[in-house]
Amino acid sequence: MNQQDKDHLRILAIFYYIAAGFYALLSLLPIVFIVMGVSAIGIGVSQNHGAEASIPGGLIILFGILFMVFILGFAYLYFLTGKFLNQQTHWIYCIIIAALTATSFPLGTILGVFTIVVLCRDSVKAVFEANRMGRHTAPPQHAVLER
16 A cells, blocks of 8 residues: 555545544533433423322423434444544445445535545455455554554
8 A cells, every 4th residue: 555545535534533523522412312201201200290280291301312423423334434434444344335425416526436435445455355354554653653
């Protein structure tokens, strides 16, 4: 694998980390639903409606929590993709996530297509395969940490 391939993988990994951070930040939006659900329950209790107000409020809270977990799941998938691109491992996983990313128009499409193009290069596939088989290549210079 030449230096250009290494640079492309490093840049793609950075963009996947950025996407993961964006999704993690986006996962804070469902807090609005959670607050609305808690408010609905609080208003219902204060007006002595009891269980009648608790059910819709509880459903709103449940929706907010599920939506938050769903978005955080995407953030984690993107984070792992960036990590695996840096480590040059898990080629199939990276291809699958790149294909899923390409469905997010417009920025995800660009990131996903470029990731697929880079990962389908013969030299890149060879390094991923060598790492899978245990014949590790020298790690990229930016990934080496000194203690």
